[in-house]
Amino acid sequence: MKSIRNACVCAGLALMLAACATPYDTEKNFWSFGEGFETVQIAPDGWQISFVGNTNTDRALARKYVMRKSAELCQQAGYPYFTFTSEQTDRDSVGQFGVGVDGSHDLLWGSSAINKETSVVVEVTGFTSKPEASASRVYDTDYILAHVKVTD
Structure with a gap:
């Protein structure tokens, strides 16, 4: 009886988490299932920023996340201005596939529903002064940080 209750609680928590967009502060790693941010400095004044969001993260929210992250990185590096030198936004369908073994050691397999992942990849260049x-x-940078909010 206790194990059934625990299973129901776990299933309920999983459903609640699945219904939310990928949070802004998520860093891409094994535990985030490949969702979140990955940032690489590619020049003294430049970064490549990629973000992958779950089914509930639409293109507008993903781009807002990347805009905010760009401003944060440039401010930390002392650049009051920045530009996107390249930008790519996609919304891809991703199928999930699973393999398992049942109680009689028979091999089971199947696929689940198709999910949509939103991804944004940008290259950002910081400027010490605004180009003519x-x-x-x-x-x-300051304007973006003051006006682009990523939390409710």
Whole structure:
């Protein structure tokens, strides 16, 4: 009886967590199932930032996350302005597949529902001063940090 109750509690918690968008502070690793941020510095003034969100993370929210992360990195490095030198946003369907063994040691397999993952990859370049003429939009780090909110 106790094990059934524990299983129900675990299933309920899993359903509640599955109904939420990927949180902003998630770092991509094994335990996050490949979702979250991965940041690589590619130049003294540049970073590649990638973010993968779950089914409940739409493109607009994923881009907002990346915009905020870009501003945070540039501010920490002393750059009051930044631009995206490249940007790619995708929403991909991802199927899940499982293999297991039942009580009589028979091999079982199956697939679950198709999920959609939103991914954004950008290259960010920081500037110490705002360029006079730029081929792409230049963002003010302080303005983004003050106005782009990622939590409720």
